[in-house]
Amino acid sequence: MSKSLIAVPALALSMLSACGGNMQGVVRGTGEPVAFTYEQGMSSDRLTAMIDQEAFAGKAVMRGGSTTIGNVGVSTLVTSSYTGDFVATLIGSRGSTLSCQLQYADSSGFTGAGGVGVCQHSDGRLIDIIW
Numbered sequence: 001m002s003k004s005l006i007a008v009p010a011l012a013l014s015m016l017s018a019c020g021g022n023m024q025g026v027v028r029g030t031g032e033p034v035a036f037t038y039e040q041g042m043s044s045d046r047l048t049a050m051i052d053q054e055a056f057a058g059k060a061v062m063r064g065g066s067t068t069i070g071n072v073g074v075s076t077l078v079t080s081s082y083t084g085d086f087v088a089t090l091i092g093s094r095g096s097t098l099s100c101q102l103q104y105a106d107s108s109g110f111t112g113a114g115g116v117g118v119c120q121h122s123d124g125r126l127i128d129i130i131w
Contacts, residue, residue, distance in 0.1 A: 019112050023131035025049070025119070034127050040111045047088055049098065051121065056098055058090030062109050082107045084115070097122045102129070 025034035038060075039046040049056040064083040069076060084107035088100035102117035104110070117129040 021112060021131065023047075023129050025127045025129040028126040028128055034129075036129060036131075038111050038131070045086075045088075045109075045111050047090055047100075049090060049119075051092070051096075051098075051127075054092045054094045054096055056090035056092045056096070058088055058098070060086045060088035060100070060102055063087050082109060084109065086117075088119070090119075092122075098127070100129070 019040035021038055023036035023038060025036055026032065027034060034049055034051055036047060036049045038048075041059075044059040044061045047056075047058055047060055062082065062085070064085045065081065067078065067080045069078050071077070084104040086102040086104060086109070088098070088102060090098040090100070092098070098119045098121055100117055100119035102115055104113065104115040106113035106115075111131075114131050119127045119129065121127065
């Protein structure tokens with residue numbers, strides 16, 4: 001195998017794992033802004049947030065994707081379907097938690113394409129998110 005064939009997937013992988021950005025949140029009812037950040041990963045995304053001087057960190061994983069493997073003649077066919085539906089849990093530095101339902105704009109889970117979501121703080125507050 002040539003070095004250029006190895007370099008292209010490695011470059012794509014490093015670009016994907018280095019993608020990150022910001023998400024804008026607002027506490028429902030009060031309008032208090034909440035800044036989130038994300039870092040795109042291969043099997044999950046890393047999320048962070050700061051609420052009331054408490055730092056939150058956790059991960060988002062896809063829910064509802066499926067892969068089908070079948071045989072067509074002598075060939076094996078693999079198909080995947082994705083929903084863009086993600087769940088996340090973030091744990092706070094003071095013991096609070098955020099439980100999030102996220103809908104990615106790109107159904108394959110490319111975070112940089114944007115999305116919408118809602119997180120519930122362990123104290124009951126709801127935080128609407130866009131990115």
